[in-house]
Amino acid sequence: MRKLRVVIAKPGLDGHDRGAKVIARALRDAGMEVIYTGLRQTPEQIVSAALQEDADVIGLSILSGAHNHIAPRLMDLLKEKGLDDVLVVIGGIIPNADIPKLKSIGVKGVFLPGTPMQDIVTFINAHARAPV
Amino acid sequence: MPRTVAETAKQRWERETLGPALKHSPERGASFTTISGRPIERLYTEDDLHDVDPARDIAQPGEFPYTRGIHPTGYRGKLWTMRQFAGFGTPEDTNARYKALLAAGSTGLSVAFDLPTLMGRDPDHELSLGEVGKCGVNVTSLADMETLFDGIRLGDLTTSMTINSPAAMIFAMYLVVAERQGADWKTLSGTIQNDILKEFIAQKEYIFPPRPSMRIITDIFGFCAREAPRWNTISVSGYHIREAGATALQELAFTLRDGLEYVQWGVDAGLDVDIFVPRMSFFFNAHSDFFEEIAKYRAARKIWAAAMRDRFGAKSERSWKLRFHSQTAGVSLTAQQPYNNVVRTALQALSAVLGGTNSLHTNSLDEALALPTAEAATLALRTQQIIAHESGVTNAVDPLGGSYFVERLTKDMEDGALAYFEAIDNMGGMVEAIERGFPQKEIAESAYRFQQAVERKEKVIVGVNDYVQTDEAPIEILYIDESAAEAQLAKLERLQKTRNADAVNRSLDALRAAARTTANLMPPILDAVRAYATVGEMCNALREVWGEYEEVPVI
Numbered sequence: 001m002r003k004l005r006v007v008i009a010k011p012g013l014d015g016h017d018r019g020a021k022v023i024a025r026a027l028r029d030a031g032m033e034v035i036y037t038g039l040r041q042t043p044e045q046i047v048s049a050a051l052q053e054d055a056d057v058i059g060l061s062i063l064s065g066a067h068n069h070i071a072p073r074l075m076d077l078l079k080e081k082g083l084d085d086v087l088v089v090i091g092g093i094i095p096n097a098d099i100p101k102l103k104s105i106g107v108k109g110v111f112l113p114g115t116p117m118q119d120i121v122t123f124i125n126a127h128a129r130a131p132v
Numbered sequence: 133m134p135r136t137v138a139e140t141a142k143q144r145w146e147r148e149t150l151g152p153a154l155k156h157s158p159e160r161g162a163s164f165t166t167i168s169g170r171p172i173e174r175l176y177t178e179d180d181l182h183d184v185d186p187a188r189d190i191a192q193p194g195e196f197p198y199t200r201g202i203h204p205t206g207y208r209g210k211l212w213t214m215r216q217f218a219g220f221g222t223p224e225d226t227n228a229r230y231k232a233l234l235a236a237g238s239t240g241l242s243v244a245f246d247l248p249t250l251m252g253r254d255p256d257h258e259l260s261l262g263e264v265g266k267c268g269v270n271v272t273s274l275a276d277m278e279t280l281f282d283g284i285r286l287g288d289l290t291t292s293m294t295i296n297s298p299a300a301m302i303f304a305m306y307l308v309v310a311e312r313q314g315a316d317w318k319t320l321s322g323t324i325q326n327d328i329l330k331e332f333i334a335q336k337e338y339i340f341p342p343r344p345s346m347r348i349i350t351d352i353f354g355f356c357a358r359e360a361p362r363w364n365t366i367s368v369s370g371y372h373i374r375e376a377g378a379t380a381l382q383e384l385a386f387t388l389r390d391g392l393e394y395v396q397w398g399v400d401a402g403l404d405v406d407i408f409v410p411r412m413s414f415f416f417n418a419h420s421d422f423f424e425e426i427a428k429y430r431a432a433r434k435i436w437a438a439a440m441r442d443r444f445g446a447k448s449e450r451s452w453k454l455r456f457h458s459q460t461a462g463v464s465l466t467a468q469q470p471y472n473n474v475v476r477t478a479l480q481a482l483s484a485v486l487g488g489t490n491s492l493h494t495n496s497l498d499e500a501l502a503l504p505t506a507e508a509a510t511l512a513l514r515t516q517q518i519i520a521h522e523s524g525v526t527n528a529v530d531p532l533g534g535s536y537f538v539e540r541l542t543k544d545m546e547d548g549a550l551a552y553f554e555a556i557d558n559m560g561g562m563v564e565a566i567e568r569g570f571p572q573k574e575i576a577e578s579a580y581r582f583q584q585a586v587e588r589k590e591k592v593i594v595g596v597n598d599y600v601q602t603d604e605a606p607i608e609i610l611y612i613d614e615s616a617a618e619a620q621l622a623k624l625e626r627l628q629k630t631r632n633a634d635a636v637n638r639s640l641d642a643l644r645a646a647a648r649t650t651a652n653l654m655p656p657i658l659d660a661v662r663a664y665a666t667v668g669e670m671c672n673a674l675r676e677v678w679g680e681y682e683e684v685p686v687i
């Protein structure tokens with residue numbers, strides 16, 4: 001069985017990449033194959049990276065408040081490309097009021113500041129599609 | 133025969149008093165470290181200061197090397213400036229917040245711009261989607277700057293603006309607004325952050341490649357020396373380096389080495405150190421490890437004074453004196469039990485005051501969740517006022533000077549920073565070190581180590597990995613909707629219809645042409661600003677000439 005493949009992406013204009021980099025390393029240390037896209041990726045670029053890398057998981061790091069725009073567009077694009085079974089999780093500063101909306105469009109996990117890395121690893125292992 | 137050495141007072145104490153005590157009451161751990169992982173000894177005595185010469189290394193306040201502060205009277209003369217960073221939504225929204233802050237006793241303004249402005253993108257650019265007015269105020273053109281400071285006399289207060297890649301454009305807008313209010317550039321005072329090196333290192337709000345970015349900065353140094361001599365041309369920032377995960381030492385070392393890089397580029401551009409260096413200022417993070425932070429500020433002053441005098445031959449005392457702003461550590465704020473953040477912030481602010489900060493921003497309790505509400509921002513300001521007026525710590529100058537512990541830590545910080553300087557000098561300088569990813573890797577490593585320490589509970593964060601509470605009621609937060617984006621888009625459309633398009637195009641052509649030469653860029657930027665060219669248009673003109681920087685991410 002191959003390793004879980006995870007694309008970690010930083011969409012939007014924000015450059016605060018501490019969280020994205022720390023979680024990328026934690027997932028790698030937990031045995032996953034991690035592809036970090038770098039900064040300022042549009043939803044189109046992220047979906048194309050996921051397609052190219054045959055990703056099982058997309059992890060978005062968003063701190064700026066742009067999640068309500070970025071997440072719906074990303075989910076639509078994933079559907080369009082037939083990538084509905086890719087697990088999408090978001091980490092960052094997300095107001096509680098926005099979490100139900102994100103869940104309703106198919107974002108499976110939303111991780112707020114202070115979440116232990118191990119919790120995210122466990123969640124991904126439990127919810128990602130079985131790698132083929 | 134071995135030479136007998138007399139037992140020191142500390143050794144005697146260890147033998148007679150400590151030894152027996154440890155037998156019946158052992159310590160809580162085998163080692164004790166700061167939040168940065170620096171080992172801390174049990175006790176510091178005069179034996180620990182064998183390499184510190186009090187007259188040379190500590191000296192007196194207001195005297196070289198300024199370890200004890202740059203003012204002979206400390207805070208007895210003048211308190212630090214209480215400067216609260218604020219900005220959100222439209223210029224109208226933020227203008228109202230500024231007026232409220234000034235009414236509440238703020239003594240200076242500090243502008244937070246939104247991400248599109250910081251990244252030189254207009255509200256109609258695809259990457260601005262969802263970002264307009266979210267993390268700060270949106271300023272697209274001079275018209276927005278006029279609104280932002282409407283009814284606020286720029287000649288009567290100082291303003292700090294956190295702007296980096298488009299610093300020249302935003303500064304030009306401020307100058308034009310001030311001029312139209314009748315203020316004289318020669319007496320106008322304030323600060324632009326204008327520190328691109330820490331953007332490449334940590335915060336990543338860069339646009340152009342490092343070398344043309346550095347040229348804009350030396351152009352601003354040169355312009356201000358002639359036209360706005362009281363303006364602080366740069367705020368060399370450790371804040372973002374620390375937030376990205378650096379240790380206290382890495383923050384100190386990379387920030388000061390960035391400072392040396394700017395001085396070197398200024399000298400290479402033909403500027404006189406004693407003209408432009410006195411207008412450079414610094415910006416540090418006030419983090420949680422109380423004494424390590426105090427040592428960091430004290431060491432910073434000492435290192436800078438020596439470097440200016442000895443490395444650059446600066447003759448003016450004003451060049452030797454490091455002035456700094458500090459802000460409490462955003463990264464230390466927790467979303468869990470947010471009221472605990474008031475206490476964290478108070479302690480961090482106290483360390484900055486005991487370290488001799490010249491101005492201070494205290495974070496609000498709700499900032500791990502959102503931009504602060506007006507109530508939370510007021511409480512943050514009150515925290516500073518309580519330290520200033522009730523705690524009594526402002527009565528004596530540098531009250532911790534001479535503490536064995538603080539002086540030892542100060543010396544260790546200095547030695548550690550100088551070792552980093554040597555490593556970076558050997559790479560050819562800070563621009564070269566950044567190009568090979570050196571500070572970036574060091575910081576990412578520290579960030580990961582800290583996170584692991586938290587997960588192993590070697591570092592306790594109250595309410596997060598210990599003393600957790602599961603039945604928390606949510607607090608009220610500031611929710612910024614899309615109305616600011618809509619308003620700013622509509623204004624941009626209106627502006628494009630009403631301004632003189634020919635004048636805009638001519639000014640942008642002139643800016644492109646100047647960028648291809650070595651001419652100072654401030655005059656053409658001022659012309660473009662007066663023609664109501666937008667931040668995005670001006671940055672695009674320079675993108676066409678210089679290209680954009682793309683980093684190779686390291687994880």
